[in-house]
Amino acid sequence: MKAAILYGREQVVVEDIPELPLAAGEVRVRIEAALTCGTDLKVYRRGYHARMLTPPCVFGHELAGVISEVHPETAGWTVGDRVVAANSAPCGTCDWCRAGQEQLCSDLLFLNGAYAESIVIPRRVVQKNLCHVEPGTSFRSAAMTEPLACVVQGINDLRLVKGESVLVLGSGPIGLMAVALAKNAGCAVALAGRGGGRLSLGRRLGAEVTMDMAGREDIEAGVREIAPDTRFDVVFEAVGKPSAWEAATRLVRRGGRVNFFGGCPSGTTVQLDTTLIHYSGLTLLASFHHTPASIRRALALIESGVIRGDDFVDGEAPLSALPELFSEMAGGNRAVKTLIHPRR
Ligand SMILES: [Zn+2]
Numbered sequence: 001m002k003a004a005i006l007y008g009r010e011q012v013v014v015e016d017i018p019e020l021p022l023a024a025g026e027v028r029v030r031i032e033a034a035l036t037c038g039t040d041l042k043v044y045r046r047g048y049h050a051r052m053l054t055p056p057c058v059f060g061h062e063l064a065g066v067i068s069e070v071h072p073e074t075a076g077w078t079v080g081d082r083v084v085a086a087n088s089a090p091c092g093t094c095d096w097c098r099a100g101q102e103q104l105c106s107d108l109l110f111l112n113g114a115y116a117e118s119i120v121i122p123r124r125v126v127q128k129n130l131c132h133v134e135p136g137t138s139f140r141s142a143a144m145t146e147p148l149a150c151v152v153q154g155i156n157d158l159r160l161v162k163g164e165s166v167l168v169l170g171s172g173p174i175g176l177m178a179v180a181l182a183k184n185a186g187c188a189v190a191l192a193g194r195g196g197g198r199l200s201l202g203r204r205l206g207a208e209v210t211m212d213m214a215g216r217e218d219i220e221a222g223v224r225e226i227a228p229d230t231r232f233d234v235v236f237e238a239v240g241k242p243s244a245w246e247a248a249t250r251l252v253r254r255g256g257r258v259n260f261f262g263g264c265p266s267g268t269t270v271q272l273d274t275t276l277i278h279y280s281g282l283t284l285l286a287s288f289h290h291t292p293a294s295i296r297r298a299l300a301l302i303e304s305g306v307i308r309g310d311d312f313v314d315g316e317a318p319l320s321a322l323p324e325l326f327s328e329m330a331g332g333n334r335a336v337k338t339l340i341h342p343r344r
């Protein structure tokens with residue numbers, strides 16, 4: 001089968017590799033849609049991922065498709081089933097799993113290899129994070145289940161109340177999904193980000209105000225200039241820069257909540273005003289990853305039409321074009337998500 005192999009920093013080659021045999025509990029999925037993601041771009045730039053990927057290796061982690069083979073000792077699945085698989089599965093037995101914090105499982109099993117014609121889904125993912133996709137749901141929408149589940153987790157942790165004002169910092173796919181979910185929760189949403197196309201998508205997804213931060217280094221000053229009188233009950237940070245984390249604490253109202261959702265480069269730190277945090281009674285939290293429950297909530301949001309793949313997928317490419325696509329992404333192309341067709 002054809003698969004994209006990551007060899008190292010900015011080195012990806014599409015090759016023919018042998019299909020792995022199935023073990024008990026496993027299924028093979030013929031991939032119908034794989035989506036590009038900022039995490040894959042980070043992996044491409046860096047050439048590895050400390051917790052997930054050691055090259056040479058297959059990569060890509062947002063996928064949906066059809067089961068093409070079932071091991072005789074795998075129960076509950078049939079060839080032809082339309083499915084989406086998450087990119088990980090928790091162990092179910094560690095302290096964190098038992099406490100219901102499966103996203104922090106001490107033995108998360110990661111699954112990569114979406115940029116390929118097919119993928120073997122390991123037993124644990126089959127058991128915990130493989131889901132049926134309804135016939136009416138497109139594969140491109142279903143493939144958004146995993147990133148959406150992370151945002152579902154982040155929005156859920158914030159306990160949004162209908163009518164609250166929410167500021168989303170960052171207009172990448174994650175920030176845009178946060179806009180849609182906050183709107184769906186009945187909140188008044190403002191979006192501060194970059195890119196005309198992304199900001200107009202933000203408006204379509206429910207942002208009442210969009211703020212173009214292009215050319216502005218100081219996020220706080222930019223937001224205050226454009227929306228001087230707005231008090232934000234909640235700030236959802238989806239930029240992943242220390243300066244954005246800091247700005248989030250200064251933009252939320254007294255008694256408000258901040259979710260530091262965007263992962264910053266490792267080793268970075270932030271400076272927080274202790275007086276501000278303490279006397280303003282701020283609630284600061286950081287959400288990471290997803291749980292089997294948030295995966296299912298995300299898929300339900302997709303199947304009910306709250307989140308639609310067509311809104312987020314603004315480019316398509318065959319698997320053979322993946323190396324050029326990633327080099328363009330590394331050069332700053334502003335696509336939200338590109339759909340990879342494995343067999344074109
Ligand atoms: Zn992703």
Ligand SMILES: [Zn+2]
Nearest residue numbers: 091094097105
């Ligand atoms: Zn665990």
